[in-house]
Amino acid sequence: MNIRYLALAFLFSAGLLAAACSDDDASPQAPDAPIIEDRGTAELTWWGQAMFTLVATDGTRIVFDPYSEIGYQVPTAEELAADVMTVSHEHPDHNNVALAGNATVLRGLADGDWVHFDETFGDTRIFSIESFHDRSNGAERGLNTIFVIETGGLRIAHLGDFGELELTADQLDDLGAIDVLLIPVGGVFTIDAAGATAIVEQIGPRMVIPMHYATPSLSIGLEAVDAFLEGKNARELGSSTVGFDVDALPAPGSAEIWVLDPAGV
Ligand SMILES: [Zn+2]
16 A cells, blocks of 8 residues: 555544544644554545545555546546446446556446445455436436445445435445445436435435535536535535544534545646
8 A cells, every 4th residue: 555645544534633623632643653554544535526536444445436528637547546446327427447447347237237246355345235316216317326335444335326315225224324425416417405415314424525516627517515515514624635534433423524625626
C-alpha cells in the first residue's frame, strides 16, 4: 500500500476526529507523530457523479462506477490503480471499465438481469443487492445494483443510480447496519433530495456522503446538493478525500452528512 495515502488517511482521520470531538478533551493527533500502518482506517475519494475510490482497511483499492466524459477530468487507470471495480448499471456515466487496468470488474447487470456477487478480496467482502433505477420496477430506466463493502469492521453501501420510492424489507435486511452510505441526491435520473432523505431515514446510517448531483464541472443536468442538506447535520469537508477511523465513528443512526469536493476537476 502506498505510504503517502496512508499518511493522508491518518491525518484526515485525526482532523475529523478533532473536529467531531471539539467539546471533549480528546487531543488531536500531533502533526509530527510517526506514520504507522493503521489497519483501522479506510480512505474514500470522490471523483464526482457516482465514482469513488475506496482504499479498504487491508489496502484493497475499490473503484465504484467509473464515469466516461461527463465534464469531469477522467483519471487514468494508472492513477486509479484499482484492484476491484464495480459497475452499478450500464449507463456511460457509471461503466467506463476502460479504467479498470488489471482490476477485477464486477458488473452488477448482464443480459438485462442482475448478477449476484458475494466475494472476498484480501480481508474485504463485496456483495451486491438488487434494486431499480426508477420507482416503477425498472420500466422507465431499468435495473440497478447496490454494492456493500465490509472492511475492518466498517460497512459501506454504494447505492448506484437508485431510483426507488422506498427500500423493501429484503433490501433493508441485506443492507444491515450501514456505517457509511453513498447515496444519489440530484434527482432527474435518480431519487432527489426528498427521496434520498426518506431512504436515509430507512437505513439509519452513521454517515452519509451525497453523490450524483450538479457541480460546476458536471455536464449532465442534475439538481444541486443544497436541497438535500437543508436542515440536516451536514459538514462540507473542502476535500475530495476522507478517512474513516473505525474506532471513532458517529453513533448508529446519526446520519451525519459529509460533503466532498469532486477530485475530477
Ligand atoms: Zn443511470
